[in-house]
Structures are given as structure tokens and as C-alpha cells.
Amino acid sequence: MTNVLLVHSSLFGDKSESLAVARAYVSGLPDARVTERALSPSTVPHLEASTFAAMRTPAAELDAAQKSQLALSDTLVAEVEAADTIVLAVPMYNFSIPSTLKAWIDHVARAGRTFRYTEKGPEGLLTGRKVVIFASRGGVYSSESPAAAFDFQEPYLRAVLGFLGLGDVTVVPVEGLAMGPDAAASARAKAMAEAGRLAAAAAERKVA
Ligand SMILES: Cc1cc2nc3c(=O)[nH]c(=O)nc-3n(C[C@H](O)[C@H](O)[C@H](O)COP(=O)(O)O)c2cc1C
Structure with missing residues (x-):
């Protein structure tokens, strides 16, 4: 059994192009248990100062109100x-990611829980998981394109996930x-062909 988390962030919900390809990929994964997290300002609102303060409070010192403020972040x-595998369906908005996905990242990036600072610098604590990103764009930004320098979607995601x-x-x-x-x-x-190829490769790894 592979646990798959599918996070999608398009304004267009079920009509999303990135989601369609991501779903095709997920449906090709063998023996997958899928959890879907649809992002919107109502499901994952921006972080508030009080929630950020609760994130920085040691668990043993949290009061009831702070615990409830942390509930969404804890769930995410x-x-x-x-x-085991995190699949992100991500449209490019204004050369970067949707603000809903940024809000999700702000809830997931927690010092002491998903990363920590050490004497040698920051250390990510979510190791051992694969991430597959379906990055939709109206234009073309791949490396040979003159617009490549405007791509703050893929480089940002690689940096923050890393x-x-x-x-x-x-x-x-x-x-x-x-x-x-x-x-x-x-x-x-x-993109659909690549999604199929990646899912088939995952299936092969599973039987190998
Ligand atoms: C608010 C908004 C901003 C957008 N900004 C860009 C952009 O900067 N560059 C681009 O190539 N496409 C841009 N687009 C087009 C989307 O990237 C494209 O429609 C999207 O990738 C389709 O994927 P989806 O159906 O999953 O939302 C924008 C679309 C919206 C709605």
C-alpha cells in the first residue's frame, strides 16, 4: 500500500488542467490509498499571527485556545x-504559485516539526518521501524558452520543499x-503521456 497525498490549488476546481493530469497519474499508481486536499481560502486560510505564535510555543505549554489554533496546521x-508520495497539482499564477498553495506551505513549514535549525544549519524533517508536481502554465517556461527567467513556480517549490x-x-x-x-x-x-510513464515506472519499482 502506498499512501498518496494529492494537493491541488487551481481556482477552477474539478475543471483544472493540472488536477486532470495529476489524477491520471495517481489513478495509475498501484495499490494507492489517496487523500485529497483541495486548497481554497476557506479550507486553508492565510496564517495569522496568533497561529504562528502557537507554532513557536513548546507543545507542553500550549493552552486550549492555542491547541485549537494549531488544529489545521496539525492536520495538514x-x-x-x-x-509516501505527495502529488501537487499547481497552476502558475503571475509567474509563481497560487496563494492558496503558499498558505498551505506556511501551515506545513513548522520549526521543530517539519524542519529544525541545527549547528550545521537548517535540516528538513520530511525526508524519505517522493514529490511529483504537475505544473500547468498558460505560456512556456522550460529552460530553452526566453520566458524561463520568469519561472518562480518550479524553482520556488524545489527550494521550499528541499x-x-x-x-x-x-x-x-x-x-x-x-x-x-x-x-x-x-x-x-x-503531460498525460509523462504521467502514465511515471506511474508505470512506480508500478515497476513496486514489483521489482
Ligand atoms: C490568476 C491567474 C494568473 C495566471 N498567471 C499566469 C502566468 O503568470 N503565466 C502563465 O503562463 N500562465 C498564467 N496563468 C494561466 C494559468 O497558469 C493556466 O490557466 C493554468 O496553468 C491552467 O491550469 P489549471 O487549469 O490547473 O488552473 C494565470 C491564470 C490565472 C487564473
């Missing part, structure tokens, strides 16, 4: 900790979706 962290110990990251671009119907169809087909 537990979902990540329970996962900081948390999640260094095993595969990114599948679904890009060129706003560049006409032919480009969009070809982007979808290419």
Missing part, C-alpha cells in the same frame, strides 16, 4: 507525514495551455 502536517527535506521532486510541466488549441492539446497529451 499529519497528512504530509502519512504520505528545505523541508523533500528533495526527491519530479516536475511535469503542462505548459503552453494559453497558446492556442493545438498547443494546448499537445501540452495535455505530452
Whole structure:
């Protein structure tokens, strides 16, 4: 059994392109138990100062109000900790990630829980998990594109996930979706093929 956490962050919910490819990937994984976390401002609101203060309070000193303020963060962290594979469906918004996904990261990045500071510098505590990101974009940002320098989606995610110990990251671009119907169809087909290939490779590792 593989525990999969699927986190999706598009404004368009079930009509999301990144989610469609992510779901195709997840459905091809063998023996997967899937938890889905749909992000929106109502399900995962921005962090508040009082919640951040509770995050920095030692567990033994938390009062009842602080414990309840931490409940959402505790749930989101537990979902990540329970996962063997974390799948992120992430549209590019204004060259970066949706603010809902940033809010999720702010709830999951917890000193002493998902990372810690040591004498040798910061250490991520979420090691041993795979991350697969389906990164959708209206334009094209892959390395040979002149727009590559505007991509703050993939580099940011690699940096912050790495900081948390999640260094095993595969990114599948679904890009060129706003560049006409032919480009969009070809982007979808290419990403779906890659999703199928990655799921088949995961299945092979499982039987090997
Ligand atoms: C608010 C907003 C901002 C966007 N900004 C960008 C952008 O900076 N670059 C880009 O290539 N596409 C941009 N797009 C297009 C989306 O990236 C594209 O529609 C999305 O990847 C489709 O994936 P989804 O269906 O999963 O949301 C933007 C779309 C929205 C709604």
C-alpha cells in the first residue's frame, strides 16, 4: 500500500488542467490509498499571527485556545507525514504559485516539526518521501524558452520543499495551455503521456 497525498490549488476546481493530469497519474499508481486536499481560502486560510505564535510555543505549554489554533496546521502536517508520495497539482499564477498553495506551505513549514535549525544549519524533517508536481502554465517556461527567467513556480517549490527535506521532486510541466488549441492539446497529451510513464515506472519499482 502506498499512501498518496494529492494537493491541488487551481481556482477552477474539478475543471483544472493540472488536477486532470495529476489524477491520471495517481489513478495509475498501484495499490494507492489517496487523500485529497483541495486548497481554497476557506479550507486553508492565510496564517495569522496568533497561529504562528502557537507554532513557536513548546507543545507542553500550549493552552486550549492555542491547541485549537494549531488544529489545521496539525492536520495538514499529519497528512504530509502519512504520505509516501505527495502529488501537487499547481497552476502558475503571475509567474509563481497560487496563494492558496503558499498558505498551505506556511501551515506545513513548522520549526521543530517539519524542519529544525541545527549547528550545521537548517535540516528538513520530511525526508524519505517522493514529490511529483504537475505544473500547468498558460505560456512556456522550460529552460530553452526566453520566458524561463520568469519561472518562480518550479524553482520556488524545489527550494521550499528541499528545505523541508523533500528533495526527491519530479516536475511535469503542462505548459503552453494559453497558446492556442493545438498547443494546448499537445501540452495535455505530452503531460498525460509523462504521467502514465511515471506511474508505470512506480508500478515497476513496486514489483521489482
Ligand atoms: C490568476 C491567474 C494568473 C495566471 N498567471 C499566469 C502566468 O503568470 N503565466 C502563465 O503562463 N500562465 C498564467 N496563468 C494561466 C494559468 O497558469 C493556466 O490557466 C493554468 O496553468 C491552467 O491550469 P489549471 O487549469 O490547473 O488552473 C494565470 C491564470 C490565472 C487564473
